[in-house]
Amino acid sequence: xxEMDYTIxxxxxxxxxxxxxxxxxxxHAKLRALIKEMLSNPAKRQILDLGAxxxxxxxxxxxxxxxxxxxxxxxKQFVLRKATGQVKRVLTVAQLGKxxxxxx
Amino acid sequence: xxxxxxxxxxxxTGTSGQDRPPVVGSPILVVDDIEWNRALIGTxxxxxxxxxxxxxxxxADALEKIxxxxxxxxxxxxxxxxxxxxxVLRRLRANPDYDGLPVLVQTALxxxxxxxxxxxxxxxxLVTKPLDRAELLARVSIHLENRTLIRHLQQYRDRLEGxxxxxRGIFEHLLPQANALAAQEAATGLTxxxxxxxxxxxxxxxxxxxxxEDGRIGVYLLDMAGQGVSAALNVCRxxxxxxxxxxxxVDPAGFLAELNRQARDLMTLxxxxxxxxGIVSPESGVFSYACAGASNPVLLPPHGAAPVFGDAAGLxxxxxxxxxxxxxxxxxxxxxxxxxxxxxxxxxxxxxxxGNTKTYLAELLVSAQATTDRDGxxxxxxxxxxxxxxDPPDDDHTLVWLSH
Numbered sequence: 001x002x003e004m005d006y007t008i009x010x011x012x013x014x015x016x017x018x019x020x021x022x023x024x025x026x027x028h029a030k031l032r033a034l035i036k037e038m039l040s041n042p043a044k045r046q047i048l049d050l051g052a053x054x055x056x057x058x059x060x061x062x063x064x065x066x067x068x069x070x071x072x073x074x075x076k077q078f079v080l081r082k083a084t085g086q087v088k089r090v091l092t093v094a095q096l097g098k099x100x101x102x103x104x
Numbered sequence: 105x106x107x108x109x110x111x112x113x114x115x116x117t118g119t120s121g122q123d124r125p126p127v128v129g130s131p132i133l134v135v136d137d138i139e140w141n142r143a144l145i146g147t148x149x150x151x152x153x154x155x156x157x158x159x160x161x162x163x164a165d166a167l168e169k170i171x172x173x174x175x176x177x178x179x180x181x182x183x184x185x186x187x188x189x190x191x192v193l194r195r196l197r198a199n200p201d202y203d204g205l206p207v208l209v210q211t212a213l214x215x216x217x218x219x220x221x222x223x224x225x226x227x228x229x230l231v232t233k234p235l236d237r238a239e240l241l242a243r244v245s246i247h248l249e250n251r252t253l254i255r256h257l258q259q260y261r262d263r264l265e266g267x268x269x270x271x272r273g274i275f276e277h278l279l280p281q282a283n284a285l286a287a288q289e290a291a292t293g294l295t296x297x298x299x300x301x302x303x304x305x306x307x308x309x310x311x312x313x314x315x316x317e318d319g320r321i322g323v324y325l326l327d328m329a330g331q332g333v334s335a336a337l338n339v340c341r342x343x344x345x346x347x348x349x350x351x352x353x354v355d356p357a358g359f360l361a362e363l364n365r366q367a368r369d370l371m372t373l374x375x376x377x378x379x380x381x382g383i384v385s386p387e388s389g390v391f392s393y394a395c396a397g398a399s400n401p402v403l404l405p406p407h408g409a410a411p412v413f414g415d416a417a418g419l420x421x422x423x424x425x426x427x428x429x430x431x432x433x434x435x436x437x438x439x440x441x442x443x444x445x446x447x448x449x450x451x452x453x454x455x456x457x458x459g460n461t462k463t464y465l466a467e468l469l470v471s472a473q474a475t476t477d478r479d480g481x482x483x484x485x486x487x488x489x490x491x492x493x494x495d496p497p498d499d500d501h502t503l504v505w506l507s508h
Contacts, residue, residue: 025331055451057499058308058329062374065423069373086451094378094397095419098427 003027004053004060006034008041015043020052023060031063035070044076051082056090068100079103125256127248130176131156135166135192136210137184144235145179145210152241163187167195170202176251177244178207179231182222190225197226204254206247210235268305268333275336278343280312288313292321292386297479297505299486301448301497308335309446309500310343314350316383322353324381325398325504327446329374329420341370342377342421356381356394357429360421364396364429367422376420380444386508389437394429396421399447400462404469406439411466441481441507443469445489448501452493482507 002021009016015038023031038046048064050056056064064080071078079101083091091102132154136142142159149157158175160166162184170178178196182189189209196202206228211218219230228247231240285296298311308328316322326342328335345366352359359381367377380401382393393401397420400413414434419427436442453461472484482505493501 057451058327058376058378058447059331061420062329062376065376066374089450090447093399093417095417098419099423 002054004030006030008037010041010043013043014045014047015041016047016049018049018052020054022055023053023063024055024057025059027060028063031060031067035063035067038067038076038078039070039074045079046071046076047079047081049081050087051084053083053087054085056087061090061094061096064096065099077101124249125252127176127245127252128153129155130248130252131158131173132177132179132244132248133158133160133166133169133175134179135160135163135184135189136181137162138181141181141210145240148235148237148240149244152244154244163189163192166192170196170205174202174205176206177248178205179244180207180209182209182211190221193222193225193227204251206251208243208247271333271336272305275306275340278310278312278340285313288315288321292384293508294321294384294386295479295505295507296323297482297507299482299490299503299505301490301493301495301501303496303498303500304332306333306336307500308332308339309502310339311444311502311504312343312346314346314353316354317351318354320354320383320385322350322356322381322383323444323504323506324379325444325446325502326377326379327398327500327502328377331499338371338375338377342367345370353381353383355431356383356392357431360394360396360418360429361427364419364421364423364427365425368425371422376422378420378447380416382444384436384442384506384508386436386438389435389508391434391436391442392431393434394418394431396427396429399445399450401434402443402445402465402469403434403436404441404443404473405435406437408470408473411469413462413466436508438508441473441505443485444504444506446500446502448493448497448499449489451499452497452501 004019004021004023004027006017006019068078081103096102132149134142134145134157146157158169160169164187180189180192193207196205196207207226208229208231209222209227210231210233211222212233222230229243231243289296300309308331311325314322324346328338345363349359349362352362360379378397380393380395380398382391384391395416395418397418398416400416403412403414405412412434415432418429450461453464468485468488472481486503
C-alpha cells in the first residue's frame with residue numbers, strides 16, 4: 001500500500017499535478033503542502049490528474065474540497081481529471097461533479 | 105536560552121535541546137562498598153546540582169534501599185563483597201517492577217569480555233574507574249533525562265488511553281440500546297440487527313432508528329469523513345442534529361436536506377458525512393429512502409431471488425448549502441431483508457482479487473439466504489465480511505440488517 005505522491009508539470013496556462021498511490025487520512029500533511037504549491041503556482045487552471053491514483057478515502061475527498069475552496073478564493077480553477085476505479089466510484093456516488101469540475 | 109535544568113555547569117547535558125526535562129531533583133542511589141568512593145561520587149553529583157543522592161554500602165543494602173524507594177538511577181559498583189554488582193543486576197532485572205530502571209555500572213573492567221558480561225547482566229551503561237568527572241556527569245544526565253522522558257510519555261499514554269476509553273463509553277451510548285430495539289421489533293414485527301468494527305478507539309460511523317410521527321420506523325446509517333477523535337466528535341454533533349430534526353423524518357429526502365443545511369453550519373470546510381435514511385412500511389411493503397452519498401442499500405427479496413442494489417448517489421451532508429435529495433424506493437415485502445452498510449466493504453473488496461464488489465456481495469447474500477433462520481443469515485454475512493475488511497479494518501465498518 002503506497003502513500004500518495006505527486007509530481008507537478010507546468011504547461012501553458014495550466015499546472016498538471018499527477019497523483020499516485022493512495023490518498024487517505026494519513027496524507028494530510030502532504031496534501032496540505034500540495035495545496036500550498038498550487039496556491040502559489042501562477043497558472044489559472046490547476047489540473048489534478050487522478051489516472052494513477054489507486055484509492056481515495058473520505059478524508060481525502062475532504063482535502064480535495066478544501067483545495068477547491070482555497071483555489072477558488074484566489075480565482076483559480078481546480079479540475080479533477082481521469083479518475084478511474086474506486087476513485088471514480090467515490091466521486092460519482094458523492095456527486096462531487098456538482099462541486100468540482102470533473103473531466104474524463 | 106541556556107537550559108539551567110541540567111547539571112549546574114552544563115557539563116554533559118547529553119543533548120543541547122531545550123526540551124530536555126529537569127532532572128537535578130531526580131533520586132539517585134550510589135552503591136559502593138568503599139566509603140571514599142561513595143563520598144567522591146556524591147560530591148561530584150552535588151556539585152553538579154543534584155539534590156537527591158542516597159547511598160548503599162553493599163549489594164544487599166542496595167536491594168533494600170531500592171525496594172523502599174525506587175530511584176531514577178542507580179550508580180553501581182561491580183566488585184563488592186557478598187552480593188556483587190552482577191548479582192544485584194540479575195535480581196533487579198528479574199523483577200518487572202524495575203523495568204526501565206537505568207543502572208550505571210562503575211567498573212575498572214577493561215577487557216571486552218568483562219564489559220560484555222556486565223551488559224549481559226542488564227547494565228544500562230558503564231563508567232570507567234578511575235572516574236572522570238565529565239564522563240560521569242554526562243552519563244548520569246543522559247540516563248536521567250531518558251528515564252524522565254519515557255515516564256512522561258508513559259503518563260501521557262495512560263491518560264490518553266483512559267480518556268479514549270471513557271469517550272468510547274459515551275459513544276457506545278449513542279447507538280441503539282438493546283431494550284429500545286426489542287421494543288421497536290415488537291411493535292413492527294421486524295428483526296433489526298447490527299454489527300460494527302472500528303478502525304480505531306473512536307469511530308466515525310453511527311446508526312440508529314427513529315420512530316416517525318405516523319408511527320413507522322426509520323433507520324439511518326451515517327459515515328463521517330475521517331477517522332478517530334475528530335470524526336467521533338462530529339458524529340456526536342450530527343447525532344444530536346438527527347434527533348432534533350426527527351419531526352421531519354416522515355419525508356426522508358426533506359429530512360436529509362434539513363440535516364445538510366444545518367450540518368453545513370456545524371462543520372468546517374471539507375468535513376462531511378455520508379448518510380442513508382429510510383422508512384420501513386411493513387404494511388405497504390416498501391422501504392422509502394434518501395441518500396447523501398452513502399453506500400447502496402441492498403435488498404434481499406424472498407425465495408432466493410437475486411439481491412437488488414438501490415441507487416445511493418447524493419451529495420454528502422455538509423458540502424453544499426442547498427443540496428436537494430432524491431426520494432427512492434425498494435420493495436420490502438414479507439420475507440425480504442435489507443442490508444445497509446458503510447463503504448468499508450467496497451474499499452476492502454476493491455483491494456482483494458474478489459473482483460466486482462456488487463457481484464461478490466450478491467453471491468454472499470444469496471448463499472447466506474439459504475440459511476433457514478434470518479439471524480443465522482445475518483451472522484453468516486457479518487462473519488464473512490469481517491474477514492474481508494479485517495479486524496481492525498482500515499475504515500469503520502458497519503452493517504445494519506432489517507428483516508421483514
